Amino acid sequence: MALVLQSVLKRVAVDTRPLGVAPYRRLLLGQGVSFIGFQLTSVAVSAQVYDITHSSLxxxxxxxxxxxxxxxxxxxxGAVADAVDRRKLLLMGSVVAWLATAALLLHAWxxxxxxYLMLAxxxxxxxxxxxxAPTRSAIIPRLVAADRVAAANTLNFLISSVGTVVGPLLAGIVLAKAGYAAAYLIDALLFGAGxxxxxxxxxxxxxxxxxRPGLRSVVDGLRYIATRPIVMMSFVVDIIAMAFALPRALYPELTAERFGGSPVAFGWLSASLAIGAVAxxxxxxxxxxxxxxxxxxxxVIALWGLTVAAAAFAQPLWLIVALLAVGGAIDLVSSVWRQTILQTYAPDEMRGRMQGVFMVVVAGGPRLGDLRAGATAGAFGLVPAxxxxxxxxxxxxxxxxxxxxxxxxxxxxxxGLARR
Incomplete structure (x- = not known):
C-alpha cells in the first residue's frame, strides 16, 4: 500500500527536475522573490492613489x-529579444523597472x-x-531540456501564484504598520534577487x-501567428477564457450584496483564484x-467557464471561494499548456515575439473581461453577467x-518537441 501511494504521489507531485539546472533554478527563485515585491507595490500604489484622490476613477x-x-x-x-543577447536585455529591462520602484519610494518619502507623477x-x-517578461519566458527553452519545458513553466506559474497570494497579504501588514515608503523599499530590496x-x-x-528589431520585425511576428493555426488558437482560447468568464470586476458588488461589504469576504474572493493555482x-x-x-x-477552458458560472449561483462564501479556487487551478493548467505550445512549436528566432504577444494577451484579456463583466452587470444584473x-x-x-x-x-x- 505504501509503495502504491508513493508511486501515485510521484506521478502527481509537482515535477521539480528543471530545478537541477542551476541557471534556471536561480532565475525561478529570483523571479519568485522579486514578484512578491512587485505585488506588494501594486497593492500599495492602488491604496496610495485612492488615499490621495479619494476617487475610484x-x-x-x-x-x-x-x-x-x-x-x-x-x-x-519580444522583437528585440529575438535579435540581441537575451541576458543583456533582461538586465536592461530590470534596471528600468527598479528605477521606477525607487522613484515611487522617493515620491512617498x-x-x-x-x-500625475505616480501614473507616469x-x-x-x-x-x-x-x-x-517576454524575455524571461523566451530564455526558458534555452536553459532546460525540451521534454522539461512544461515542468519549468508549471514551476514558473506556481511561484507567480504564490507571490500573488503572499504579496497582497504582506502589503496589508506593511501598509498598516509602516506606510507606503516601507512597501516600496521592501520591493526595491526584494528586486535584488531577480x-x-x-x-x-x-x-x-x-x-x-x-x-532587425522594429515595426517590420513585430509585423513578421504577427504574420507568423496569423499563418500558424496552432499558435493563433493558443492565444484565441485564452482571450475567450478571460474576456467572457473572468468575474474579478464583480467581486465588490457580490461582496456588498451577499456579505454586507465585508473586507474579509472581499479578501477571500480576491485570493481565491491564486489559492487554487498554488494548490x-x-x-x-x-x-x-x-x-x-x-x-x-x-x-479545461470549457470547464473553467462552467466552474465560474456555478460560482455565481453559490450562496455560502466558502463554496464560492472553493469553486473559484477550482477555476484558478484550471487556469494554471491551461496557462502551462499555452506557454509550452509557444515555447516548443515556435522556432527560437520567433520565441521572443511570441512571448511578447503572449504577455499582451495575458495582460489585455483580463482587462477586457473586467470591462465585459462590469458592462453586462450594469445592463442585466450580477448573476446573469x-x-x-x-x-x-x-x-x-x-x-x-x-x-x-x-x-x-x-x-x-x-x-512541438519534435520540431526542435
Missing part, C-alpha cells in the same frame, strides 16, 4: 497606465502626493516589466535567422505528460477549439 486609471506600455513595449521587447512612474515600471539571477545567466545570443501547482506532475495539448486546452459569461465561454471555446483540425489534433511530441 483615479485608481481605475492605473489600468491604462499599465496596459498601454505593456502592449507597445511588450511587442517591441518626500510626501509629494502627486497622482507606473507607466515606466510597466515598460520595464513589458521588456523583461537581478542577481539575471546577472548569473550565461550569454544567450540569438540563434537562427536574426531580424494545482503542487500536484501538477501529470501536466507535462499530456501530449494532446490542443484538445486538452479546449476542454457572472454566470452568462461563464456559459458563453464554455460554448464558444468548444466550438472554436474543436473546429480547427490542426489545433484539435496537436500533439506536443510529434508537432
Amino acid at each position: 483615479w485608481v481605475g486609471l492605473l489600468g491604462p497606465a499599465n496596459l498601454i506600455p505593456l502592449v507597445v513595449f511588450g511587442l517591441w521587447g 518626500a510626501g509629494l502626493d502627486n497622482v 512612474i507606473v507607466a515606466v515600471q510597466s515598460t520595464g516589466f513589458a521588456v523583461t 537581478f542577481y539571477a539575471a546577472v548569473r545567466l550565461p550569454r544567450l545570443a540569438p540563434v537562427g535567422e536574426v531580424s 494545482a501547482g503542487l500536484v501538477s506532475g501529470w501536466v507535462g505528460r499530456v501530449r494532446r495539448q490542443g484538445v486538452a486546452l479546449t476542454v 457572472w454566470a452568462g459569461g461563464g456559459l458563453l465561454c464554455a460554448a464558444i471555446v468548444l466550438v472554436a477549439g474543436l473546429s480547427i483540425p490542426a489545433f484539435r489534433n496537436y500533439d506536443a511530441v510529434r508537432d
Whole structure:
C-alpha cells in the first residue's frame, strides 16, 4: 500500500527536475522573490492613489497606465529579444523597472502626493516589466531540456501564484504598520534577487535567422501567428477564457450584496483564484505528460467557464471561494499548456515575439473581461453577467477549439518537441 501511494504521489507531485539546472533554478527563485515585491507595490500604489484622490476613477486609471506600455513595449521587447543577447536585455529591462520602484519610494518619502507623477512612474515600471517578461519566458527553452519545458513553466506559474497570494497579504501588514515608503523599499530590496539571477545567466545570443528589431520585425511576428493555426488558437482560447468568464470586476458588488461589504469576504474572493493555482501547482506532475495539448486546452477552458458560472449561483462564501479556487487551478493548467505550445512549436528566432504577444494577451484579456463583466452587470444584473459569461465561454471555446483540425489534433511530441 505504501509503495502504491508513493508511486501515485510521484506521478502527481509537482515535477521539480528543471530545478537541477542551476541557471534556471536561480532565475525561478529570483523571479519568485522579486514578484512578491512587485505585488506588494501594486497593492500599495492602488491604496496610495485612492488615499490621495479619494476617487475610484483615479485608481481605475492605473489600468491604462499599465496596459498601454505593456502592449507597445511588450511587442517591441519580444522583437528585440529575438535579435540581441537575451541576458543583456533582461538586465536592461530590470534596471528600468527598479528605477521606477525607487522613484515611487522617493515620491512617498518626500510626501509629494502627486497622482500625475505616480501614473507616469507606473507607466515606466510597466515598460520595464513589458521588456523583461517576454524575455524571461523566451530564455526558458534555452536553459532546460525540451521534454522539461512544461515542468519549468508549471514551476514558473506556481511561484507567480504564490507571490500573488503572499504579496497582497504582506502589503496589508506593511501598509498598516509602516506606510507606503516601507512597501516600496521592501520591493526595491526584494528586486535584488531577480537581478542577481539575471546577472548569473550565461550569454544567450540569438540563434537562427536574426531580424532587425522594429515595426517590420513585430509585423513578421504577427504574420507568423496569423499563418500558424496552432499558435493563433493558443492565444484565441485564452482571450475567450478571460474576456467572457473572468468575474474579478464583480467581486465588490457580490461582496456588498451577499456579505454586507465585508473586507474579509472581499479578501477571500480576491485570493481565491491564486489559492487554487498554488494548490494545482503542487500536484501538477501529470501536466507535462499530456501530449494532446490542443484538445486538452479546449476542454479545461470549457470547464473553467462552467466552474465560474456555478460560482455565481453559490450562496455560502466558502463554496464560492472553493469553486473559484477550482477555476484558478484550471487556469494554471491551461496557462502551462499555452506557454509550452509557444515555447516548443515556435522556432527560437520567433520565441521572443511570441512571448511578447503572449504577455499582451495575458495582460489585455483580463482587462477586457473586467470591462465585459462590469458592462453586462450594469445592463442585466450580477448573476446573469457572472454566470452568462461563464456559459458563453464554455460554448464558444468548444466550438472554436474543436473546429480547427490542426489545433484539435496537436500533439506536443510529434508537432512541438519534435520540431526542435
